[in-house]
Amino acid sequence: MADFSWDVRSPLDRALVVGPYGAQGDAGLALTEIRDFDLVQVMARRGKAGAMTKATKAHFGVAAPETPKAVAAADATLIWSGPDQFLVLSKGGRHALEMLAPVFAGSASLSDQSHARALISVSGDKARATLAKLSSIDLHPGVFGVGAAAATSMDHTSVTLWRGRDRSGLAVFNLLVFATFAESLWHTILDSAAEYGVTISHSEEFA
Amino acid sequence: MRIVCPFCGERELGEFTYLGDAKPQRPAAGADAVYDYVYLRDNVAGVMSEHWYHGGGCRAWLKVTRNTLTHEISAVEPAAGAGAAKVGA
Ligand SMILES: [Zn+2]
Numbered sequence: 001m002a003d004f005s006w007d008v009r010s011p012l013d014r015a016l017v018v019g020p021y022g023a024q025g026d027a028g029l030a031l032t033e034i035r036d037f038d039l040v041q042v043m044a045r046r047g048k049a050g051a052m053t054k055a056t057k058a059h060f061g062v063a064a065p066e067t068p069k070a071v072a073a074a075d076a077t078l079i080w081s082g083p084d085q086f087l088v089l090s091k092g093g094r095h096a097l098e099m100l101a102p103v104f105a106g107s108a109s110l111s112d113q114s115h116a117r118a119l120i121s122v123s124g125d126k127a128r129a130t131l132a133k134l135s136s137i138d139l140h141p142g143v144f145g146v147g148a149a150a151a152t153s154m155d156h157t158s159v160t161l162w163r164g165r166d167r168s169g170l171a172v173f174n175l176l177v178f179a180t181f182a183e184s185l186w187h188t189i190l191d192s193a194a195e196y197g198v199t200i201s202h203s204e205e206f207a
Numbered sequence: 208m209r210i211v212c213p214f215c216g217e218r219e220l221g222e223f224t225y226l227g228d229a230k231p232q233r234p235a236a237g238a239d240a241v242y243d244y245v246y247l248r249d250n251v252a253g254v255m256s257e258h259w260y261h262g263g264g265c266r267a268w269l270k271v272t273r274n275t276l277t278h279e280i281s282a283v284e285p286a287a288g289a290g291a292a293k294v295g296a
Contacts, residue, residue: 068215082265083214083285136219151215153222153263 010035010202011118011179015186021198028126028196031189034119036204037089038096039176041111042104044084051107052084059103070149070162070174077206079162079176080149087113087160087176091206118182121164121203122189123172126196131173133192137161141171155188157181164206208278213285214265222263229256229270229286251275258286 010016012033020027042064044052056064060073065080076090088095097112104110122131128139134154138144149162160176177185190198208220228248234240249255253276259269268286273279 083267151265152218156221156263158263 008115011182012120012186012202015183016200016202018201019199021190021200022194023197025197027124027199029122029124029130029193029198031193031198031200032121032123033202034121034174034204034206035202037091037114037119037206038093039113039117039119040088040095040097040100041081041113042086042088042100042108043111044108045106048107049084052104055104055107059100065149068149068151069147070164071147079160081151081160089119089176089206116179117176118179118186120175120177120182120186120189121172122175123167123170124196124199125170126193127171127173130189130193130196134188135161139163139171139173146171155185157185159185208280210259210261210269210271210280211283212261212264212267212269213283214267215261218261218264222261223269224260224262226258226260226268229258254281 010033016033042052042056053064053066056062056078060076060078062071062073062078065071065078065086068080070080071078076088076095079087079089081087088100090096093099096114097110100110131139131154135152137150137152144150144163146163146165149160151158151160153159154161154175157177158181162174164172164174166172175185209217210220210223211217228251231244231248234244254272254274257271257273259271261267261269268288270284270286271280272282274281
């Protein structure tokens with residue numbers, strides 16, 4: 001049998017160039033790719049939504065999101081992705097697929113999405129102005145507060161969008177996008193934000 | 208046109224895909240009944256019940272009551288089977 005050598009790398013490996021982009025001066029946008037995360041899709045089996053909810057509470061200590069929002073547990077974030085389903089985002093393997101499988105045995109179907117999505121964090125003065133060019137979701141703080149989430153589309157691409165904790169008094173928006181669409185969306189975000197100036201980076205830490 | 212998804216809220220048309228008439232029910236048997244079910248549709252001018260798919264959002268199927276003359280939408284509800292909680296035990 002042939003030996004395969006898998007080279008794990010980000011879907012944005014080629015597109016992401018660390019440093020300043022676009023207009024010079026104080027950057028209006030910080031664009032950061034978050035790498036090396038665990039992501040598991042949890043979907044209730046038919047008629048088992050109640051059992052899934054109980055299992056979630058027992059394991060994470062918080063209620064599963066039943067409306068579009070992102071719920072912070074001690075060491076994971078549960079993000080609503082549709083009726084009776086959510087994503088578990090974490091680091092370090094503590095809530096990886098094999099750890100969650102016994103938790104949701106019989107109540108939910110799990111699917112490992114860790115390497116199937118790219119995670120992009122958008123923050124800074126012009127974060128909302130940039131995303132407003134790509135999204136029809138109302139991101140005004142009065143409507144889309146910390147913890148708000150949406151399963152939506154940007155530039156004809158399905159994304160999971162949620163607002164994380166503020167950083168330096170500014171809103172932080174997180175985007176999960178299918179790996180094969182990540183480069184396209186990345187370029188679209190850069191085009192939209194070029195007029196504000198962008199600081200591009202990647203990180204192993206959640207925003 | 209916008210559709211108020213019962214799961215996501217109000218969204219633009221571009222996030223949805225149209226399937227068609229939500230009225231026809233799959234017949235148990237009978238060649239004529241199956242022919243009607245597969246091929247024949249009423250061309251409704253007025254209020255009709257339609258299936259829409261929120262593929263650009265929560266990926267749920269919806270049943271939308273829409274006036275084909277005015278595009279006015281009077282009701283949106285989950286289609287049968289959308290969301291595991293709604294079905295059986
Ligand atoms: Zn929806």
